[in-house]
Amino acid sequence: xxxxxxxxxxxxxxxxxxxxxxxxxxxxxxxxxxxxxxxxxxxxxxxxxxxxxxxxxxxxxxxxxxxxxxxxxxxxxxxxxxxxxxxxxxxxxxxxxxxxxxxxxxxxxxxxxxxxxxxxxxxxxxxxxxxxxxxxxxxxxxxxxxxxxxxxxxxxxxxxxxxxxxxxxxxxxxxxxxxxxxxxxxxxxxxxxxxxxxxxxxxxxxxxxxxxxxxxxxxxxxxxxxxxxxxxxxxxxxxxxxxxxxxxxxxxxxxxxxxxxxxxxxxxxxxxxxxxxxx
Numbered sequence: 001x002x003x004x005x006x007x008x009x010x011x012x013x014x015x016x017x018x019x020x021x022x023x024x025x026x027x028x029x030x031x032x033x034x035x036x037x038x039x040x041x042x043x044x045x046x047x048x049x050x051x052x053x054x055x056x057x058x059x060x061x062x063x064x065x066x067x068x069x070x071x072x073x074x075x076x077x078x079x080x081x082x083x084x085x086x087x088x089x090x091x092x093x094x095x096x097x098x099x100x101x102x103x104x105x106x107x108x109x110x111x112x113x114x115x116x117x118x119x120x121x122x123x124x125x126x127x128x129x130x131x132x133x134x135x136x137x138x139x140x141x142x143x144x145x146x147x148x149x150x151x152x153x154x155x156x157x158x159x160x161x162x163x164x165x166x167x168x169x170x171x172x173x174x175x176x177x178x179x180x181x182x183x184x185x186x187x188x189x190x191x192x193x194x195x196x197x198x199x200x201x202x203x204x205x206x207x208x209x210x211x212x213x214x215x216x217x218x219x220x221x222x223x224x225x226x227x228x229x230x231x232x233x234x235x236x237x238x239x240x241x242x243x244x245x246x247x248x249x250x251x252x253x254x255x256x257x258x259x260x261x262x263x264x265x266x267x268x269x270x271x272x273x274x275x276x277x278x279x
Contacts, residue, residue, distance in 0.1 A: 093151025103180030134162030
């Protein structure tokens with residue numbers, strides 16, 4: 001594998017992210033979001049203008065940490081022997097223009113792609129959608145693969161939008177997140193709600209949620225749901241004045257030994273044993 005002399009902090013992060021990105025590709029298979037070699041996951045290297053992405057056209061069961069490709073934010077290969085994903089330019093564009101994004105995912109999951117083929121957003125009619133997306137899942141413009149046109153469409157569509165997912169028209173799903181795992185979660189949830197809403201429409205018109213209810217559900221899920229980090233009591237304790245040193249304790253007078261105790265008559269064998277002695 002070709003290598004680049006990363007400084008130690010970046011080198012450690014790249015090793016960790018190679019493993020994470022490799023592992024997360026198996027989650028796409030597990031949740032049936034991809035077929036054959038389609039789809040990809042990438043992760044930004046924190047504090048560096050780099051990201052890690054899968055190689056192009058490699059079977060999922062052959063993906064390993066060493067197979068992952070390191071690129072700069074222009075999409076140029078910095079480390080790796082294989083060609084990077086054909087969507088590398090799109091990922092790079094997202095990282096350049098959305099600095100808060102730490103992970104990008106692309107899938108061709110069945111139900112979400114069905115909505116993309118129609119150029120129709122998935123309406124927010126479920127509490128699970130309000131929780132994760134905070135709105136409908138929008139549709140981005142049609143764009144050809146090969147340059148950063150897809151990336152531009154992703155950024156323009158999601159600008160000012162709560163949804164971490166976009167359905168690129170006649171193409172598929174792209175999701176973003178604070179890290180790669182969050183982007184994978186958004187892709188999983190996108191397919192789940194796309195399927196449910198599609199089935200609902202076979203029964204009739206789904207009932208929309210009100211804007212106020214969507215806002216409340218989104219706020220609760222984003223800020224309250226799950227395990228919250230426990231506050232360190234020491235952090236919230238009020239500082240106290242320094243205590244004055246205590247006066248030295250005077251040594252006590254020696255204790256006189258007690259007189260020996262006269263032995264008593266033997267206890268009655270029939271008397272119950274003292275429970276305190278058995279405690």
